[in-house]
Amino acid sequence: MAESIFRRWNQELTMAGAGVLFLLPLLAIQPKTYLTLTIAGLAMGMLLFLVASGVSIIFGLMDVLNFAHGALFAWGAYVGFSVFQLLMKWVEADSVLQNLAVFCIAMVAAMVAVGLLGIILERVVVRRVYGNHLFQILITFGATIVLVELIRVFWGPNDEVTTVPLTFSGNWDIMDVVISRYRVICILLGAIVYAVIQLILKKTKIGTIVRAGVEDRDMVQAMGHNIYLLFTGVFAVGAGLAALGGLAMSIFSLQVYPDMGGTYLLFAFIVVIIGGLGSVTGSLVGALIVGLSYNYVAYLVPWAAAGVNVLIMIIILLIRPTGLFQAGK
């Protein structure tokens, strides 16, 4: 009991310390610019959360290091890109309803298609290497090459420009603070996805079984639950989240390209190491830390932007080697 209270205190102190740290840039940045950067950082954080949560859940339950997650992310972006191409009239229409409809269709299509791809990947490739991290890294890296080459076969090797639904483009100007509409949508999307995942994990039986599986897979099996079916389902959900991240990021960055997964996979691993492998809340907090610090530092010291996240990761690893949150949260 005392250990649990101490752990909670420790966690709350760390969070309070992080909160104070994120107010520090106010000493060097104008408040209005700070607000704009904060919204940009939160949006980037939420996009990273979509990618990192899949990596984290897959590792937490299945103990699988999935390096193919970046390729699944790219597939999600390309499936969404194709839906936008097919329904270009709705994308360009000056109608909130049609813009939202095409975004929802692209989202469902990307998640379902990449979820199915995830099922095939888990059944054919990953299942053979359970329990062996080295083989997992090698085989999922191999799968990445195949999946990226398949993108080149189906969509071509060149970068493509993504068309943004009209409602999502442009800015709001609230009291001289410039707020990009799409960034607000990204923040909302990330918050909704987090809430839905938490709701499933905490309030449904399947979610409770997944949390139990993160703690003790053998025991879950010995209670009559087919852990392999659960693994396949979790892998599909993780792949679906990667796809959603890919789609959202492609609208954010206005482009798709076959290798786009690699860059974000690196960020995703930094996020899950900071947040704690296997923890969805950890992924959210880690992603927000990375998103915010990247944006503040990019404004103040542009050359140090990429390095600051690695530095934060090293500090977190030194203080709490298991990350900020425990698995299963």
Add this chain to the structure above:
Amino acid sequence: MVEVQGVNETILKVEGVHTHIGQHHILQGVSFAAKADAVTVLLGRNGAGKSTTLKTVMGLLPASKGKITYMGKEIQKNKPFQIARMGIGFVPEHMGIFSELTVEENMRVAMLVEDDATARRLERVLDMFEALRKFWKSKAGNLSGGQKQMLAIGRAIVNDTSLLLIDEPSKGLAPIIVDAVIEAINQIKEHSVVVLVEQNFYMASSVGDDFFILDDGKVVQSGQVEELVRNEELQSRYLGISKVEESNG
């Protein structure tokens, strides 16, 4: 090989089972039978293969050779979840509590079907272990050792369990809690067949009917527990129990 007793009334029959863990040959032809109307106790020193035997029956470790029959069906090739669904409950040595989940959530994970019969069994479990009712919404990780053991046993019998495999339920528990666990097992044996792995001879002799002693991955002695209680030479040779230790119980 030890002769399997009471074949006609056996619910579980283990015949010449071998199990390897990595390079190590742990079980080297274990054979025993659990009768439908008895508590079967597996005894032996540390490392004799008792826990490995239960894990092999449960399918958590693959049997490399031999046959395991439960209610007339061979199960040695089945997966653990299939074995559990056949009505076999398992309480491992480490209890397997999901410490980040509440007591209620631990129970929910264990319930394969949530019908009236399960609700009645849950009530029976909560009547048997009042502490679980009291800490129903608490994190299982915050329970005491004895309460965790109660939760582990409760989870294993909340389904329609015909056979319960329990691995060292007295380990690390205070004597008063051990008595409570003995009382619980005596109640459980009215509904389910129990196979118990135990090092605590006081507990084994309090609940056991038949015994099998394992040594170096093989069954070396078997019989009635009451005979073993009288046979000090056997206790001393295979279980390392002296008269003084036993009286300290």
